[in-house]
Amino acid sequence: MATIVPISGDVSPLIQTRGNRLLAALSRDDAAMISPYLEPVSFAVGDYITRAGAPIESLCFFEQGIAGVLDSLDNDRRYAVGLLGAEGFVGWPLLMGDDRSPYDVTMRAEAGRALRIPADKLLAAIEQSATLRTTLLRFTHVFMLQMGRTIVSSLAHSIERRMARWILLYHDRVRADEICMTHEEFRLMLGVRRSSVTDALHRLEEEQAIRAVRAKVLVVDRAKLMALAGDTYGLPEQEYARLLE
Amino acid sequence: MATIVPISGDVSPLIQTRGNRLLAALSRDDAAMISPYLEPVSFAVGDYITRAGAPIESLCFFEQGIAGVLDSLDNDRRYAVGLLGAEGFVGWPLLMGDDRSPYDVTMRAEAGRALRIPADKLLAAIEQSATLRTTLLRFTHVFMLQMGRTIVSSLAHSIERRMARWILLYHDRVRADEICMTHEEFRLMLGVRRSSVTDALHRLEEEQAIRAVRAKVLVVDRAKLMALAGDTYGLPEQEYARLLE
DNA sequence: CAGACTTGGAACGGTTTCGTACAGAAACGT
DNA sequence: ACGTTTCTGTACGAAACCGTTCCAAGTCTG
Numbered sequence: 248m249a250t251i252v253p254i255s256g257d258v259s260p261l262i263q264t265r266g267n268r269l270l271a272a273l274s275r276d277d278a279a280m281i282s283p284y285l286e287p288v289s290f291a292v293g294d295y296i297t298r299a300g301a302p303i304e305s306l307c308f309f310e311q312g313i314a315g316v317l318d319s320l321d322n323d324r325r326y327a328v329g330l331l332g333a334e335g336f337v338g339w340p341l342l343m344g345d346d347r348s349p350y351d352v353t354m355r356a357e358a359g360r361a362l363r364i365p366a367d368k369l370l371a372a373i374e375q376s377a378t379l380r381t382t383l384l385r386f387t388h389v390f391m392l393q394m395g396r397t398i399v400s401s402l403a404h405s406i407e408r409r410m411a412r413w414i415l416l417y418h419d420r421v422r423a424d425e426i427c428m429t430h431e432e433f434r435l436m437l438g439v440r441r442s443s444v445t446d447a448l449h450r451l452e453e454e455q456a457i458r459a460v461r462a463k464v465l466v467v468d469r470a471k472l473m474a475l476a477g478d479t480y481g482l483p484e485q486e487y488a489r490l491l492e
Numbered sequence: 493m494a495t496i497v498p499i500s501g502d503v504s505p506l507i508q509t510r511g512n513r514l515l516a517a518l519s520r521d522d523a524a525m526i527s528p529y530l531e532p533v534s535f536a537v538g539d540y541i542t543r544a545g546a547p548i549e550s551l552c553f554f555e556q557g558i559a560g561v562l563d564s565l566d567n568d569r570r571y572a573v574g575l576l577g578a579e580g581f582v583g584w585p586l587l588m589g590d591d592r593s594p595y596d597v598t599m600r601a602e603a604g605r606a607l608r609i610p611a612d613k614l615l616a617a618i619e620q621s622a623t624l625r626t627t628l629l630r631f632t633h634v635f636m637l638q639m640g641r642t643i644v645s646s647l648a649h650s651i652e653r654r655m656a657r658w659i660l661l662y663h664d665r666v667r668a669d670e671i672c673m674t675h676e677e678f679r680l681m682l683g684v685r686r687s688s689v690t691d692a693l694h695r696l697e698e699e700q701a702i703r704a705v706r707a708k709v710l711v712v713d714r715a716k717l718m719a720l721a722g723d724t725y726g727l728p729e730q731e732y733a734r735l736l737e
Numbered sequence: 738c739a740g741a742c743t744t745g746g747a748a749c750g751g752t753t754t755c756g757t758a759c760a761g762a763a764a765c766g767t
Numbered sequence: 768a769c770g771t772t773t774c775t776g777t778a779c780g781a782a783a784c785c786g787t788t789c790c791a792a793g794t795c796t797g
Binding site: 429430431441442444445446448449459461462 | 778
Binding site: 318320321324326328340342343344345349350374377381382384385387388391392394395396397398399401402403437438477478479482486490 | 563566571585588589590595619627633636637640642643644646722723724727
């Protein structure tokens, strides 16, 4: 069941290499500056990387797994505002002059592996190196673009089309066509009731874009998903490539 | 018609002083570094400050007026992803290592006045001063928080409640209880059809939260609007106060 | 003043989505 | 093996929202 399935259709523009892509993009000097402080950590699905309101004590550069960035309303329901994997890191508010995390960040879909660095070490490093700082800020910027597209997507598109987008975002961040996602997981992303998820999944299945089995989604036709997502998918990914490669 | 009406109910936490609040928050040194390059400009309603995809040649610190940050889908419809006024500036992607603007930014509701600085001058300045850089990044961070709340708002709330939120965001950025907003303006923010705006406005009027006259909304009961907006309003504003004052 | 344009109000049927509730199916613990 | 939990499918009426169209009222222009 944990079989690695080759990626279907077009290849995901985001995740190609092992390890964290931001770290891989660093210059030799920048990498040398922070690597002594990087410490490997792992997370199980559901684990919290940060909690809303808590001080940021360290930053995590993911090597595997998917982190969901969640905002909660009235201490009640929670909604995803974004998603990231091995292309990014968690703790960006620190670079933006905030010492607390505004969001819950939790592992989703698959277990995570990351390199963790203490906040003070990284702050010292970006004070020294403008190129390091720029690299990290560029990722933050791309994440902001993703948030922007989440807004227009939720305003303009039906549940089915928004679902296609989220599947793509997950697909980009796993190394297989098999994505572990329960309906409840989708509910978090889409902010809809669980049975609407069921219906939308069935529609995507009828269109042969995916196959859904218990707690899993199989990407069958990536091109079809991209057609459904329209412009709500793609731009942040292109910008990542342009700015960070 | 351009009469200045005193602000009703609780005072807006955002705009109290004249001039740009970020510039006002700068240290003497930081201000001295950039002020030689600041040049006053004005914009009419509808004017573009930046266009999506265009290189960022200058940054604008608003002193008056409201700027809407708009994303467009399939070169067709446009949707607002955020709003800012004299508490912020336009051109933040430059600080994040991007030289192009991802969004259209246009003047809304009322004519604008701003101080403009060439991109290269500002880049040089933030290279010199970490405090200047932090101040500007903090605003960007707060803007990101606003985007996050726009996401949860559009996922969780009805048109009426989302409208209450946008009215508050506008209210904070004008110096009166009179806000110039056509139904078409709301349509842009809410991503709904124009007649839904009409209906929602009527409901808010019935509840005595606002009064709507042609092309204008009068804030009558700010507390009621805040109750409707719930947690989708307030946090970014608090964070602005915490980080920038 | 006359015509053009912008803004707002109302109505239609149709679709999407909601809230809720219930039941079957698969996985899990013991 | 058994009960329990998790995940999924389905159904119901109700509400929200949609696209569209038409018209009235206000504003602007010449």
